[in-house]
Amino acid sequence: MNPIARAREAALHHPAPRSPAPAPAQPAANTVVALRGAAVRVGGRTLWSGVDLDVGAGEFVAVLGPNGVGKSTLVKVLLGVLAPADGEVRVLGERPGQAGQRVGYLPQRRSFDASLRMRGTDIVRLGWDGDRWGVPLPGRSGARRKAAGERIAEVIELVGASAYANRPIGQCSGGEQQRLLIAQALVRRPELLLLDEPLDSLDLPNQAAVAALVGRICREEGVTVIMVAHDVNPILARLDRVVYLAEGGAVAGHPEQVITSETLSRLYGTPIEVLRTSDGRLVVVGQPEAPALHTDRHAVPGQGGRSAAG
Numbered sequence: 001m002n003p004i005a006r007a008r009e010a011a012l013h014h015p016a017p018r019s020p021a022p023a024p025a026q027p028a029a030n031t032v033v034a035l036r037g038a039a040v041r042v043g044g045r046t047l048w049s050g051v052d053l054d055v056g057a058g059e060f061v062a063v064l065g066p067n068g069v070g071k072s073t074l075v076k077v078l079l080g081v082l083a084p085a086d087g088e089v090r091v092l093g094e095r096p097g098q099a100g101q102r103v104g105y106l107p108q109r110r111s112f113d114a115s116l117r118m119r120g121t122d123i124v125r126l127g128w129d130g131d132r133w134g135v136p137l138p139g140r141s142g143a144r145r146k147a148a149g150e151r152i153a154e155v156i157e158l159v160g161a162s163a164y165a166n167r168p169i170g171q172c173s174g175g176e177q178q179r180l181l182i183a184q185a186l187v188r189r190p191e192l193l194l195l196d197e198p199l200d201s202l203d204l205p206n207q208a209a210v211a212a213l214v215g216r217i218c219r220e221e222g223v224t225v226i227m228v229a230h231d232v233n234p235i236l237a238r239l240d241r242v243v244y245l246a247e248g249g250a251v252a253g254h255p256e257q258v259i260t261s262e263t264l265s266r267l268y269g270t271p272i273e274v275l276r277t278s279d280g281r282l283v284v285v286g287q288p289e290a291p292a293l294h295t296d297r298h299a300v301p302g303q304g305g306r307s308a309a310g
């Protein structure tokens with residue numbers, strides 16, 4: 001039986017699993033993110049439900065799925081910006097939004113006007129004291145300023161941005177801007193870093209460079225990373241696990257186990273084919289779009305499904 005026929009057979013006869021395996025009742029001690037039976041609703045529509053997920057300390061996890069399935073919305077739930085409609089969500093042992101600076105966040109791509117005079121260091125500094133702009137610091141403000149300056153320089157060095165950090169941000173390339181924004185998210189030494197499509201809009205060399213940087217931050221700095229990704233390939237070799245979201249739930253596990261024709265066909269209830277190119281890249285064919293009107297900034301005109309995993 002060919003892969004499509006096998007997938008169709010599996011999709012017809014085995015309903016999509018709501019979770020990859022029976023979840024433990026309580027998260028393990030080193031669990032950074034835990035979801036139990038979580039569901040999310042926006043605009044009166046349930047995006048996903050019955051999601052069980054554990055992310056352990058120091059893991060590098062990608063959140064994948066078709067456009068509009070609710071990947072960014074998962075990040076908003078973890079940030080505490082949006083309450084889950086059902087189930088339980090814990091971030092660093094607390095309710096979402098309660099862990100403060102222990103969580104760093106890089107939103108979906110922002111572009112800077114070429115004429116913006118703010119320097120890279122100013123952008124990084126916003127991550128340190130952006131919430132206190134204009135408010136004089138009480139007491140030992142000189143010592144605090146010095147500590148802030150040292151940490152900002154340290155994190156700029158960490159992301160390899162020292163050479164251009166004093167340049168106006170609008171004159172930095174997309175990859176340089178992204179490194180500085182990652183530095184901004186890291187400046188308060190978060191234990192968990194939430195990155196929403198940080199590789200989007202970057203050319204291939206910059207995707208590889210930023211992927212390597214995030215992998216290094218995870219391995220060497222011990223930061224747990226959850227990255228929403230449109231294409232898994234640039235980070236595939238560095239990932240501990242992937243989470244594929246679907247309307248009916250989620251599947252999490254090692255990329256080799258999850259990104260398969262059988263698993264994705266079962267999850268989405270429709271035949272999906274996963275192909276591996278000669279250079280090891282994964283290509284997902286036939287992945288459905290979310291069942292709602294959605295402005296699809298990733299769509300390629302004339303294609304029925306995505307041509308890259310994610």
Ligand SMILES: Nc1ncnc2c1ncn2[C@@H]1O[C@H](COP(=O)(O)OP(=O)(O)OP(=O)(O)O)[C@@H](O)[C@H]1O
Nearest residue numbers: 042043066067068069070071072073074292293294
């Ligand atoms: N506040 C809101 N009110 C109504 N609908 C919303 C709201 N926020 C998000 N949505 C919708 O929810 C769906 C999921 O959005 P989300 O941005 O999480 O998807 P995504 O998987 O990250 O998509 P993409 O890959 O295109 O970035 C989309 O259809 C979006 O239009």
